[in-house]
């Protein structure tokens with residue numbers, strides 16, 4: 240039968256495209272009705288020559304690869320064309336057939352087998368076009384030319400002492416099993432009634448563990464697979480999967496048993512191979528176990544210290560909650576409301592305990608002390624410092640107010656209270672390097688007089704209700720706690736009937752939103768000039784609402800304190 244037009248296929252020479260070639264081979268085998276030798280040569284060409292082209296000619300970078308097969312007058316001709324690195328198989332050294340499987344050069348054996356099995360191999364490189372053409376031919380012959388396969392098996396330790404006739408019989412009767420890359424020969428747990436010798440390609444032995452799949456062995460040509468199930472009549476101990484296109488010689492259980500009975504050396508070689516495998520697998524598993532044990536031990540240590548850290552953090556968190564509660568007690572529970580006036584204050588602590596506070600102190604003679612302050616820093620140190628400053632100022636102011644000669648002079652009272660507090664803190668706690676900005680006013684509800692000391696605090700603002708003009712009560716001294724005997728001046732102004740007072744801390748004008756923008760002085764001014772408010776409470780609400788809607792979902796970074804005063808009905 241003559242088939243002249245043949246069958247062609249073109250692929251990008253990459254591992255993943257080898258499967259297409261396996262289909263191509265199957266197609267040709269059936270269509271051309273190839274003899275088993277021709278089919279074997281065709282398989283070898285795909286597994287060895289094409290594999291070499293992918294790996295070496297194209298260095299695994301891919302490139303055009305064409306296969307054209309024809310059958311004319313019983314002769315199969317396979318043309319393999321590629322444009323990779325030229326490689327003339329005639330130039331390749333013959334492989335060292337007696338080297339161990341592991342030491343042998345990859346690919347050499349395949350080319351050797353092709354050359355031995357094929358009738359002819361011709362190679363041509365066209366300099367002008369860059370194409371390499373390799374033509375392999377194989378005539379169909381009734382006389383099976385099995386010599387190369389017999390030779391191949393003879394040099395394996397397994398068959399060293401097996402006579403040639405037995406090997407020839409085996410090769411003649413054996414089925415050639417071809418696997419595409421990634422194809423599974425059998426799976427762990429399957430029952431098995433045959434074993435295999437790898438003739439070409441790479442095959443992996445893999446085992447699935449609970450959490451991972453491990454590679455037990457990568458088998459090269461010459462390796463035996465599946466013998467264990469035949470020896471102990473148990474299911475397959477592992478799965479076997481082709482890594483590259485591969486050809487295996489299938490030996491049935493009956494052939495295997497006969498072989499073993501007749502050849503004790505073969506049985507011994509098999510036993511030796513199996514023992515080595517088990518030793519290696521044991522070492523691999525034990526090594527893995529040891530590694531896992533070490534990992535577990537260190538994970539346990541990490542867990543223990545994480546747990547301790549968690550306990551420590553929980554304790555700190557509990558203490559912080561207590562600190563937050565204590566700090567809240569320092570804010571006056573009720574704000575005195577002098578006749579005709581409204582005084583409102585608000586403190587919104589950030590997540591951490593912080594350093595803001597306000598105070599409203601009865602000073603005698605119906606005067607009211609108004610305090611808005613901010614201690615530097617955050618956390619427990621700031622909270623302790625607030626407690627100290629607030630208590631000292633409160634008690635100093637009240638005891639001074641009890642002295643008639645001072646009680647009537649608000650300017651003197653304020654300066655004395657601030658100076659005493661500053662001196663004590665600077666003297667006794669100067670080493671802590673902490674300070675507090677503080678606005679302290681003595682407010683006379685009868686006259687509207689507001690005497691004040693501003694110790695480095697954000698200037699409170701007086702807002703005219705009708706004109707919406709703003710006045711600022713600027714600083715009159717440095718923050719408290721910096722050094723002893725700092726001079727503090729007291730000033731005085733009048734809070735008129737149509738004016739509002741707003742004291743605040745920088746948590747208000749330095750509040751961030753998620754975009755990282757700041758609710759700054761300009762934003763506050765905008766609320767004061769345009770906001771809809773008519774008394775101390777609605778003024779405070781307007782400011783807080785503006786800040787809150789500006790900040791949105793962002794976490795509050797600092798305490799915010801607001802204190803407002805207005806005349807009723809103003």
Ligand SMILES: Nc1ncnc2c1ncn2[C@@H]1O[C@@H]2COP(=O)(O)O[C@H]2[C@H]1O
Nearest residue numbers: 444455464465466467468475476477520
């Ligand atoms: N460490 C190993 N453990 C089990 N099987 C192995 C190992 N290494 C290679 N194999 C082969 O994988 C085959 C899986 O099927 P069998 O149990 O029939 O025979 C097994 C051996 O041929």
